[in-house]
Amino acid sequence: MEIESNKLKSQFLNFPGTRYMGSKHKIINDIWNHISDLKFHSFLDAFAGSNVVSYFMKCQGKQVITNDFLKFSSTISKAIIENSRIQLNEIDILILLSEKAVNYNDNFIQNNFNGIFFTPDENAFLDRTRSNIELLDNEYKKCLALASLIRACMKKQSRGIFTFVGQRYDDGRKDMKLSLKEHFLNAVDEYNACVFDNKQNNLSLNIPVESLDYKSDLVYLDPPYYSPKSDNDYTRRYHFVEGLCKNWEGLQIVEKSKVKKFKSYNSSFSKEESALNEFNNLFYKYKDSKIVVSYSSNSFPTKENIAGLLSLYKDKVIVNEIDHTYSFGNQSKDNLNNFVKEYLFIGI
Ligand SMILES: C[S@@+](CC[C@H](N)C(=O)[O-])C[C@H]1O[C@@H](n2cnc3c(N)ncnc32)[C@H](O)[C@@H]1O
Numbered sequence: 001m002e003i004e005s006n007k008l009k010s011q012f013l014n015f016p017g018t019r020y021m022g023s024k025h026k027i028i029n030d031i032w033n034h035i036s037d038l039k040f041h042s043f044l045d046a047f048a049g050s051n052v053v054s055y056f057m058k059c060q061g062k063q064v065i066t067n068d069f070l071k072f073s074s075t076i077s078k079a080i081i082e083n084s085r086i087q088l089n090e091i092d093i094l095i096l097l098s099e100k101a102v103n104y105n106d107n108f109i110q111n112n113f114n115g116i117f118f119t120p121d122e123n124a125f126l127d128r129t130r131s132n133i134e135l136l137d138n139e140y141k142k143c144l145a146l147a148s149l150i151r152a153c154m155k156k157q158s159r160g161i162f163t164f165v166g167q168r169y170d171d172g173r174k175d176m177k178l179s180l181k182e183h184f185l186n187a188v189d190e191y192n193a194c195v196f197d198n199k200q201n202n203l204s205l206n207i208p209v210e211s212l213d214y215k216s217d218l219v220y221l222d223p224p225y226y227s228p229k230s231d232n233d234y235t236r237r238y239h240f241v242e243g244l245c246k247n248w249e250g251l252q253i254v255e256k257s258k259v260k261k262f263k264s265y266n267s268s269f270s271k272e273e274s275a276l277n278e279f280n281n282l283f284y285k286y287k288d289s290k291i292v293v294s295y296s297s298n299s300f301p302t303k304e305n306i307a308g309l310l311s312l313y314k315d316k317v318i319v320n321e322i323d324h325t326y327s328f329g330n331q332s333k334d335n336l337n338n339f340v341k342e343y344l345f346i347g348i
Pocket of ligand 1: 020021022023024025046047048049050051052053067068069070073207208209210222223224225234266267268269
């Protein structure tokens with residue numbers, strides 16, 4: 001039993017790191033130290049982002065429900081959290097890399113993103129591979145392949161965000177030198193290695209939290225942090241990989257945008273007033289679960305607001321502080337705004 005549980009925990013080392021904005025990868029062990037004594041079996045990660053927290057909980061043997069309104073986030077979680085056994089094999093990779101298959105997406109990327117993020121050859125590779133993904137015969141294989149293509153784009157794009165044209169921050173890192181195809185093949189290996197069975201029915205969702213209707217023993221809330229100093233718009237930063245994931249279906253590109261972004265999804269967390277109200281709605285909705293909230297010290301609503309609201313629904317509220325340097329937003333690494341305290345509110 002002990003060996004089995006150690007095996008599950010060492011599986012977490014396979015999780016491929018990203019520079020996802022607000023990722024809890026660096027502090028996941030601190031978070032765990034604060035909540036490991038709580039009794040819970042099912043775990044709902046309502047704003048899963050990079051999925052690092054959900055994947056960690058899968059490795060602890062929990063039953064995980066992971067959710068994000070970004071389709072690309074939930075595609076990754078479907079591939080490595082909901083999926084417990086399907087991997088991409090050599091034949092799948094041959095299909096994915098085939099240059100002869102029919103191109104179903106009418107060279108969308110070559111036609112719309114020429115000269116923006118990647119070279120013409122790389123755009124052709126993306127169009128081809130995106131189209132070949134549809135030839136795979138299994139939903140989880142499609143998610144693994146798509147997750148790998150998304151990872152390739154994020155690794156190849158400097159800073160992993162799509163807010164500027166060209167390689168403005170090319171610092172000569174190895175990631176910038178590898179081709180998109182090399183990144184893609186590396187990512188296939190990395191995500192294949194993430195697939196494992198923790199003997200639970202795990203679920204990946206793609207629902208705006210405002211209409212989420214799933215319950216669990218413990219609910220983890222890590223919403224975007226509203227601050228007047230910077231925007232918390234995830235769609236603006238990651239529009240290209242979100243578009244790639246949806247094949248831009250139903251998304252309208254804002255033509256005057258230099259980076260060809262589409263109109264951002266609405267989130268109650270993008271304005272101070274609606275954020276406070278939505279915290280209240282979420283705390284009410286999950287009043288029968290243990291509630292854990294991550295939030296940062298330079299954001300609104302304030303620490304006092306959140307602790308006050310939570311105590312309306314919970315007998316006991318504990319506020320922990322974790323020192324944390326955020327890996328970025330749009331700011332430079334040494335911007336003081338990035339040195340913040342990360343609060344972890346626990347309502348039981
Ligand atoms: C702070 S990040 C979560 C980071 C995550 N815990 C991690 O470790 O990577 C917030 C996430 O909330 C998502 N989000 C924002 N508004 C949302 C909404 N209304 N419904 C669902 N997800 C939302 C964003 O797409 C983003 O991935």
